Each structure stands twice: as C-alpha cells, then as structure tokens.
Amino acid sequence: MRAVQCTQWGGPELLKVVDVDLPDPGPGQVRIKVAAAGVNFPDLLIIQNKYQMQPPLPFTPGAEVAGEIVAVGEGVEGLRPGMPVAALCMIGGFAEECLAPAAACMPLPPGVPATLAAAFVLAYGTSWHALRDRAALQAGETVLVLGAAGGVGLAAVEIAKAIGAKVIAAASTDEKLAVCREHGADQTINYASEDLRGAIKAATEGRGPDVIFDPVGGRYAEAAFRSIAWRGRYLVIGFADGEVPALPLNLPLLKGASLVGVFWGEFAKREPKQNAAGMAELMGWVAGGKLRPRISKQYSLDEVPQALTDMGQRKVVGKIVVVPG
Numbered sequence: 001m002r003a004v005q006c007t008q009w010g011g012p013e014l015l016k017v018v019d020v021d022l023p024d025p026g027p028g029q030v031r032i033k034v035a036a037a038g039v040n041f042p043d044l045l046i047i048q049n050k051y052q053m054q055p056p057l058p059f060t061p062g063a064e065v066a067g068e069i070v071a072v073g074e075g076v077e078g079l080r081p082g083m084p085v086a087a088l089c090m091i092g093g094f095a096e097e098c099l100a101p102a103a104a105c106m107p108l109p110p111g112v113p114a115t116l117a118a119a120f121v122l123a124y125g126t127s128w129h130a131l132r133d134r135a136a137l138q139a140g141e142t143v144l145v146l147g148a149a150g151g152v153g154l155a156a157v158e159i160a161k162a163i164g165a166k167v168i169a170a171a172s173t174d175e176k177l178a179v180c181r182e183h184g185a186d187q188t189i190n191y192a193s194e195d196l197r198g199a200i201k202a203a204t205e206g207r208g209p210d211v212i213f214d215p216v217g218g219r220y221a222e223a224a225f226r227s228i229a230w231r232g233r234y235l236v237i238g239f240a241d242g243e244v245p246a247l248p249l250n251l252p253l254l255k256g257a258s259l260v261g262v263f264w265g266e267f268a269k270r271e272p273k274q275n276a277a278g279m280a281e282l283m284g285w286v287a288g289g290k291l292r293p294r295i296s297k298q299y300s301l302d303e304v305p306q307a308l309t310d311m312g313q314r315k316v317v318g319k320i321v322v323v324p325g
Helices: 042-045 112-118 123-134 151-162 174-183 194-203 220-226 252-254 266-269 274-288 300-313
Strands: 002-003 018-019 029-039 062-071 083-087 096-102 106-108 142-145 166-171 187-190 211-214 231-238 258-261 294-300 319-323
Touching: 002 187, 002 300, 018 300, 029 083, 029 123, 029 300, 062 096, 062 112, 062 123, 062 211, 083 112, 083 123, 106 187, 106 274, 112 294, 123 187, 123 211, 123 258, 123 266, 123 274, 142 151, 142 258, 142 300, 151 166, 151 211, 151 274, 166 194, 174 187, 174 266, 187 194, 194 211, 194 231, 211 220, 220 252, 266 274, 300 319
Parallel strands: 142 166, 142 211, 166 187, 211 231, 231 258, 294 319
Antiparallel strands: 002 018, 029 062, 029 096, 029 319, 062 083, 083 106
C-alpha cells in the first residue's frame, strides 16, 4: 500500500510517499481502509520531533482517520469488517490503510461523509474535553477563543455555543473572523490590529472572560491571562505560535484563576468511557445541526507536505483533510 513516511526529523519537505506492508491487526486493534484523514497541528510537530509523544523512525504521520474496517484483531467486540468508523490512530493515518485501537474507534451514523468524520474526531474531541470536561463551562458564561479560525478553534466556538455560552473569537485577519461569526461567535477581536487586552476589556465590560481557550500560546498568552475574570479557567491546548509562554505565577494567584492543561489523546486513552460519552454528545449535536465542521481543502497523499506546510504557515481555516484515493 502507499503511505507517507517520515524517515528523518525535520520539515514537511522531507516526507516521502512509499510502498509499505501493513501488519495484520494485533489484539485490540482494527485495520481500516482510509477514506479520509484529518490534518492537525500535532502532525507537523511530530515529524519535527517536537511533540509530547514521539514514535521511532521511520513512521507514517496522521492522527485521525475515517474509513471502513477491513479486519479486526483478537478480543475486539462491537466492531466488524465493513463497518464505517472514525478513529484516533495517533500515527499511520496518511496512508491507504492504517491500524487503530478498537477503543479509539467511533461507528459512524448513516449518511455521515468520511471527509467530515475525519475532520471531526481530534478537533471536536479536544474542544469538548477542554470546555465540557476540564473547564466545566456553564451556559451564560463567557469564553474567549484564541486562534478561533483554526480547526480546534472553530470547534470550540461551536461547542461553547451549543453549551449556551457567549463566545468572543480572536484571530489574525478580518477574513478569519468572518468565518468565526458564520459559526456562531458573538463578538470578534483581530489581535493582529487591535490591542488584545483593551479589546477583551471592551467586549466583556471590564469583567473578563470566564474561560480562555488557547491553542496558540506565544505572545498572546500573558495579555489574555491578565484579562481573565475572577475564578477564570485558562485552558492550555497547544502552541501553534511556536513558543511555549512563561506566565508569571502571581497572575493566577491575583485572579483566583486556574491554569488547566488539556491533553485529549491521553484523556481518551485513560478515560475511554468518559470520552465515549463526549463523542456521543458531539454526534447528537451534529445530528441536531449545532455543529458544522468546516472542510476548507482536500489534499492527496502526494500533497501531504504541502498540507502540513499550509498548516505551519497558518493558512488553514477550519479543517483540511487528506484523501488517499
């Protein structure tokens, strides 16, 4: 089968498409014919040896897929060949077929396109875990979403609205902010042209947001945290800006605020029942029209380096997917 392979640490231009053999699924695994694979910022980090979890070389990147099960390993129950699923595989997704843990597979309802399903698992799973589970977001609270036009950012906007919160979306261009408003944002901030602290103060009438959702890190983190409400929760999602910020620890003390880490992949592995409940709630919101994942572009396997380059250069709005066929 054809697969994208990382043979040395570095940028997307070093990736190669090669023919490889995929082993049969082991105990607790399934083998999936990949119809579509989601592209995420961790896919860029992992090939640069910068992610929390690093596989040995060589490996195939790609953390989430949708497709059809073609084989199941020993001990797998409830899944069978021919069943359409979305799955979190962590690596291996940018290929014609991949292996995934059975516990990380979600059967797809009839009529859900593979491209939508492949763009759903990681972004919406992460944002649900962050807002619903880690922040315990309540209806009527205010959420500030940084990097709001990216995959997890738009998911956070939609999920916060589904919960009943007020959403302030922050992004780097007016075009991106227009997309955020299309997906439910109540107010927007262009942090490339506006003073972030001043804009947050104006948007919240001086009170500050109850929850800050931050997948960006870097230069905006301290300004955002200084603006948080009393008893606020600051969600550390990731560092798309490329810099891990160093926050003065007197800030959470002064605001009675919490810094809350969000690592959805580890949550899904350690707490599979809670994760399954989250996925069920998400699918219910999809069926009810409350969530509308935005797929802005599709790429082939040969175009994976370009997809990851676009991701790294912050050119992606919503989600992008790889279609092996």
